């Protein structure tokens with residue numbers, strides 16, 4: 158039980174022990190640290206108990222190179238059910254809880270959706286009291302901090318550990334050694350508790366940090382060769398120094414391979430060490446372990462387990478292979494071909510010679526298997542793991558695991574029927590769908606306390622945060638004016654809060670009465686921020702032509718980081734910032750539309766944006782977005798989707814109805830048809846769709862200045878001439894432009910009648926139950942991992 162007096166004393170004691178200070182002279186970040194450590198103190202006994210309990214039987218392990226956790230303090234308090242209590246204690250100490258919450262650095266150990274999914278899965282696993290442990294890497298620098306200079310993205314190092322990390326505990330005693338051809342390093346685990354909601358269970362996220370075996374060379378140091386004496390230390394630490402800031406693009410670097418191998422090898426050594434304490438035969442290994450590979454980044458774990466079993470434990474090949482295949486499961490996250498990870502053989506062989514050798518043996522046996530099934534030669538060449546001097550990690554993943562899953566129904570269907578059709582025909586029973594989800598604890602209970610309280614009041618209890626399907630009961634209020642008006646009041650409050658924050662952070666005033674139209678996600682061509690930009694500019698020109706046109710004011714909000722090496726994505730950021738400058742400085746127009754590109758979009762910013770949105774922009778080219786999870790966060794906060802039939806948008810509309818969302822554009826079938834017949838002619842649209850040429854030409858006619866970088870012309874060429882390996886307008890922006898514009902008109906019309914609009918928002922929220930990540934995790938637990946809840 159929580160005791161306020163004890164808790165208060167704990168905080169004061171920690172300030173004394175850790176900083177040698179009293180409350181009065183402590184800095185804010187020291188107070189944050191002490192409060193966090195006092196919470197660690199509260200949960201430690203349960204954490205130990207949970208660990209012991211889980212060891213009794215089968216556990217699942219989530220291997221992921223990314224965990225986009227965001228902040229821990231507020232979320233942990235919500236999950237413990239102590240937010241209000243702790244707020245009161247802090248008040249008595251004259252500490253403002255919001256103040257110290259906002260001091261916490263985001264743990265940004267991921268790029269975007271894939272890393273955030275891993276974080277939501279951790280929350281759901283703990284909440285369901287499921288024996289699931291996360292394994293990952295403790296990057297000293299997370300995803301870069303983004304600033305804008307003259308509208309250009311500038312990246313800054315994210316030193317998230319500068320004030321220490323109160324939420325992790327170093328477990329020196331569990332250190333393992335990881336071997337590369339040119340060096341050996343220590344992998345040291347740091348454990349972070351994952352506190353469930355409505356349970357006493359506390360799960361574990363274990364992140365490895367690379368350290369040198371020898372801190373420095375004493376002899377060299379004495380010889381005053383200082384740089385040389387710490388060379389090995391730096392080289393080792395380099396491995397987990399920084400997260401690769403790439404999303405959906407292959408990044409073939411030696412350091413990245415070392416990161417992947419460190420994660421795989423250290424985690425498996427950890428599991429094998431524990432398993433051997435059981436003193437049972439290795440054939441029982443899969444009865445105790447299910448390992449989920451989050452995309453291909455940790456797939457090198459497949460040959461690594463083979464190595465550990467054969468070289469380390471003396472098993473023969475066929476027994477080791479059987480164990481391996483029964484242990485691993487693989488999640489595919491993308492259909493973009495450029496994102497399917499491949500390693501160049503000479504590079505791979507140089508860093509991991511023994512692992513390479515094992516992959517060649519897997520490949521040879523696989524070829525035999527295909528031959529025995531009478532698969533044709535050329536098919537075999539396409540499917541084998543090593544071909545054209547490349548190791549295909551996705552093929553290794555499908556072959557070396559017992560299930561492959563997609564992350565939304567449409568995505569899984571495309572995998573089965575198109576991208577991975579050969580594989581589906583080979584292993585039809587291995588393919589599954591697991592539609593993604595989001596944790597309602599962070600994405601509504603923490604981010605939108607006002608709406609959370611209102612829902613609790615209407616439902617008369619609080620269990621709905623674990624059983625989101627209960628939201629369906631709220632549908633009966635969808636014509637209740639009083640309820641809808643209260644709901645609109647909450648939305649307005651969230652919009653005011655966001656407007657204040659945007660004023661502080663970006664220095665821009667926005668109009669609360671305007672439609673907040675929001676697109677927040679990584680910057681990528683397939684996500685089509687450029688389509689959004691073209692539409693805004695078209696709107697601008699139409700308002701200029703016809704200043705008296707009937708118009709509902711709109712504020713267009715963007716948030717997105719571009720991978721530092723992704724030139725075209727950076728060009729799109731600059732272009733949108735140029736459009737923003739033009740529009741926001743035009744006094745005749747800026748009453749009607751405004752454009753804000755918020756800087757450094759991240760989890761903590763996201764928590765302020767989702768609840769304040771009126772429109773959710775989900776406008777990827779159909780077939781390209783595997784699922785999306787941002788779309789679900791909007792829906793849960795009562796925001797209709799303006800989007801294409803893609804990823805989980807399809808299921809969102811299935812749940813909440815087409816009438817309550819705004820679906821536009823080419824569907825997967827149409828796009829496939831155009832590709833097959835080579836019949837897409839962007840030029841035709843460019844010439845004929847009213848207004849399109851006018852906006853596209855601003856890329857080259859001097860309307861905007863890219864300061865001689867050539868960025869804008871390059872974008873223009875990509876659309877009209879084709880660039881690198883792509884056809885012109887590879888993402889069908891011109892095809893969808895007019896449909897998109899019409900959908901915006903529909904949004905404006907619907908918004909004019911407050912209650913008509915509120916009803917759409919309300920029905921979306923009431924039907925968001927499916928997208929709880931608890932549902933997703935239950936399906937993984939039952940249909941892939943075969944594990945059960947184990948409450949302490």
Ligand SMILES: *Cc1c(COP(=O)(O)O)cnc(C)c1O
Nearest residue numbers: 269270678759760763785786787
């Ligand atoms: C949810 C989330 C994402 C994923 O957004 P999508 O729209 O699904 O691509 C990316 N970044 C952050 C910070 C998020 O919270």
